[in-house]
Structures are given as structure tokens and as C-alpha cells.
Amino acid sequence: MSLDEGTQKPHERLAALLAGDLDLVNALIRQRMASEHAPRIPEVTAHLVEAGGKRLRPLLTLATARMCGYEGPYHIHLAATVEFIHTATLLHDDVVDESKKRRGRPTANLLWDNKSSVLVGDYLFARSFQLMTETGNLRVLGILSDAAATIAEGEVLQLTAAQDLTTTEAIYLQVVRGKTAALFSAATEVGGVIAGQPEEEVQALFDYGDALGIAFQIVDDLLDYWGSDATGKNVGDDFRERKLTLPLIKAFAAASDDEERAFWKRVIEKGDQREGDLEHAIALLNQHGALEATRQEALAWAGKAKAAMESLPQSELRDLLIDLNDYVVSRVS
């Protein structure tokens, strides 16, 4: 047991416990992001991959494979696969969102250009499919290519739902599954599949990743109004970008009169935002209990994730994955 257990966060403890595997994943990532012919590719990729991301998704694959007793080599390939898919989507997201900062550094689209971000993202997608093909496991290929389609579909849905006040909670959930939960659940499911676990346990691993991912994203969207030192996001980013996240969907549905509805139409649909509007929006969110209701949904999804993981045999890794889930919602507890 590490001396740091009291101060280390669960993902840091996972990284410490799986340090050997994680080193292999990082070496494989560095090897596969190389390009004999186009040096621009490793430049752009390294800028993002080495910017100090938490490697949360590869850790989920390593942890689930290991807790299922996997002893082969392919959890390393699969962990690198999910990190490549994640990195490719970040590169494309920053083009789509016209972002200027990511992980505290200027984005690749700003440092190089949109073209490089699009094409290097494509390269990493292709590399991820090469990596997963090397496992020779058709079932994990199906899971990961389904996840890639769900991710892209969720991103398109988010694009078309932006600024649209008729967006429902069901559409929001679909977007969240696409942008976050699909890769979390694929990461945990393939850990069990590669280890050859029985169907019931694979399902529990999928359920854990799905619910963890949804809780993670709802917390993120809640903190955008609630605020937190930890996220590094400014309060109100989603409001300024007119994104239909759960707090806003709930507040608009609960709007008590035409004046409130007119306010939301002006700031979200028309994008006419003035001094004091964010504060007024937050006041409305509180008045209708939208923040508290959103928080309760995050806690409910975290409860599902915990129950799924608790259905599996006890182990140090299982308990760390439960701690990780608790930690995700602790930011709003």
C-alpha cells in the first residue's frame, strides 16, 4: 500500500499500480505516432499526447483487463487504441469548436492550422484501427468500431442541437453517450473481452464504463455553472457557447412565464448576450432547482456505475475503480 494513498487521487493510484503496463502503452503510443515520411504528424500528436493528459481511458482498459486476470500482451494495444481514438477526437473537436486552449496549452489548430489537425486526426484514427486489428480479436474490433461511430454520431448531434432550445434530455443523453460514455464503456468492455470473461461480467464492465462516462460528463456540465477550482474551466463557457447542457435544459423546461422563455431565447437561440445575463441565468437555474436536479442525476449514474462494479469479484483494482467513480462525483458532493 502506497504511503501516498491519503493524498493521491484514484486515477493517480491506478497509474501507480499499473505503472509497468502504462510505460508500455506510452512506448507503443510514441512508436505508432511516428511517421517515416511526414514529420508534421508526430509533432502535432506529441503536442497533445505529451501535454499531461491523465490517460484515464487507457487506464480503464489496463485496470479492467488486469482485474479479470488477463496475462497476454494485447491490453497494451487496446489501451493505446483508446488513447489514439481519444486524441483524434480532441484534434477534430478543437477544429469544430474553434478552440484556442486545451490542457492549458494553445491548441494544435492554433499552433499549426486546421488542416493539420484534421489530417493528423485521420492518421491517428487509422493507426488506432491498425492497433486493434493486431489483437486478432474480432469482438473487440466490433466494440471499438461501434464506439467510433457512436462518438462521431454524438458529435454531429451536438452540432445540430446547439442553440436549439427544443433539445430534450433524451437527446442530451445521446450526445453525452457519444462524446464521452461510448469510449469509456468500450475501454472497460474490451478489458473484459480480451480476458475472455463470461458474458455477465463483460456486461457489468460495460455498464460501469457507460454510467461512469455519463456521470463524468454531467458533472463537467454542472461545474460549468457551479464552478470549481479543479476543472480549469471558466464558469459560463457553455452558456457563452450556447450549449444545451442538462442544467439549461431543465431550467428552460421549468420556465414559469413568457418572460423567462424570452430570456432563454434571446441569450441561447439568438446569442444576444449582455452584461449580467450569466448571473441571471444562474439565478434561474437555482430558482428552479435545475443545478440540484442535475447533481442528483450525476449521483444516480455514479450509483449505477458503483453497483455494476460491486457485482464483480473483489480485488484491489476493482476497489480502485469504485474509488475513481466516487471521486468523479465528489467534485459535486
Place this chain on the structure above:
Amino acid sequence: MSLDEGTQKPHERLAALLAGDLDLVNALIRQRMASEHAPRIPEVTAHLVEAGGKRLRPLLTLATARMCGYEGPYHIHLAATVEFIHTATLLHDDVVDESKKRRGRPTANLLWDNKSSVLVGDYLFARSFQLMTETGNLRVLGILSDAAATIAEGEVLQLTAAQDLTTTEAIYLQVVRGKTAALFSAATEVGGVIAGQPEEEVQALFDYGDALGIAFQIVDDLLDYWGSDATGKNVGDDFRERKLTLPLIKAFAAASDDEERAFWKRVIEKGDQREGDLEHAIALLNQHGALEATRQEALAWAGKAKAAMESLPQSELRDLLIDLNDYVVSRVS
């Protein structure tokens, strides 16, 4: 034998001979470009897929699988896979090149926006990997994911080589393999692999697709200076976009004095192009025999494609694929 043989082009005769298969491919494409949740996806895809492309790449897969005696269902999946990869790269290319027209119609990035083109392209990539995974054939998965990586690498290389007069013929060939030949050779190779052909025949099919793709692209780059009614391209597009294609690389290498080199530096490196520059460039290309040398290279690659295909057993489809190759270079013969 069709009454139209005298007037139909080889790819039209292939499409007629493989009409039943091609209908199945088109039906599968329509089915898989659907999205339950995001209607933007089929809108964007249909705009491009139904704009009357020649379906050249899927025809290569159908023809090679059939000429190898394949009787199973998966050549349809593979043909749809290569068309999806092709469509995805077109969507992303148009973003990268800031194109306004494709197949005589406004591009998707113009009709919708860059965001939709990037994300729908990603969706089609993911769909293509789902389709190929369904074949259950790990070798075709390796071939097609390698091709996807080579395509993206070639596109990045083209991006970084643009406006760079030090670009060599070796780099040009690498770009051409990426942007065109990699998908041609993957399309023909998987036709043989899915049919379970011996290694030697699979290699011949790969060689045919590779050389056909390179000849195809060299002809395209040549016609950009030479002109043709058939391409629908304006003479000088590549010159105006300052692309380092084979005619220009050869002419710059052959430049006889500092004045000529200064001309190329001004118009290509600096992009300072004036009235009469294109005409002067074409005069230099002719003076140094760069167009004729380029034409000879196209013919040499077409010769390699023909030899590879002639090494395979005679059949109607084989002969049509030879005719197709002859047709590609007939535009500059």
C-alpha cells in the same frame, strides 16, 4: 456482349457487367449512411454519394473478387467500405483545400459548414471499419487499416510539401501513393484475399491497383497543364494552388538559369502570380520536355499495371480491367 461496347467506357462496361452486385453495394451504402439520431449525417453523405461518382473503387473490389471466382457475400461489404473511406477523405479534403466545387456541385463544407464535413467524414470512417469488421477476415482488416493510414500520411505530406520547390519526385510518388494509389491497391488486393487466392495472384492484384492508381494520378496532374475536355478541371488549377506535381518538379529540376529558378520561386514559393505567368510556366514545361517526360511516366506505370493483370488467368473481367487501365492513359496518348 453489349451492343454499347463500342461507345461505353470501360468503367461503364464494368458497372453494367456487375450491375447486380453494384445495386447491392448502393443499397448497403444507403443503409449504413443512415443515422437514427443525427439526420445531418445522411444529408451530407447523400449530397456527395449520390452526386454521380463513378464508383470506380468499389467496382475494382467487385471485379477482382468476381474474377477470382468469389461466391460469398463479403465483396459487397468491402466495396461499400472502400467507397465510404473514399467519401470520408473527399469530405476532409474539401475542408483542407477550402474547395467550393466537387463533381460539379457546391461542396458540403460550403452548403453546410466545415464542422459538418469533418464530423460526417469521421462517421463514415467509423462506418467503414464496422463494415470491414463484419467480414470477419483479419487480413482484409489489416490491408484496409494500413491503407487508411497511408492515405492520411500522404495527405499530411502533401500539405507540408505544398509550395516547397525542394520537393523531390520520390516525395511526389509518396504523396500520390497516399492520395490515390493506396485505396486503389487495397481495393484490388482485398478482392483477391476475400476469394482466398494464392499469394502470387494477390500480389499481382495489388501491383495492378498500385500502378493503376499512380498512372491515374499522374495523368490527372498532367492534364492540369495539358488540358482536357473530359476532366472538368480548369487548366492551371494546380499552378494557382502552388502544388508541386510531377510536371513542375521536372521543370524546376531542369531550369537552365537563375532567371528561370527566380520565376518558379516567385510564383510557387512566394505565390506572387501575375498575368501571363501560367502561359510562361507552360512554355517552360514544354521547353524542358517536362510534360512529355511526365506522360512517359504515366505510360510506364500503366504498362506495369497491364503486365500485372496479364499475369492472371484470362477472363472477361480481367480483360475489362486491362481496358480500364488503357483508358486511363488514353487521355494523354
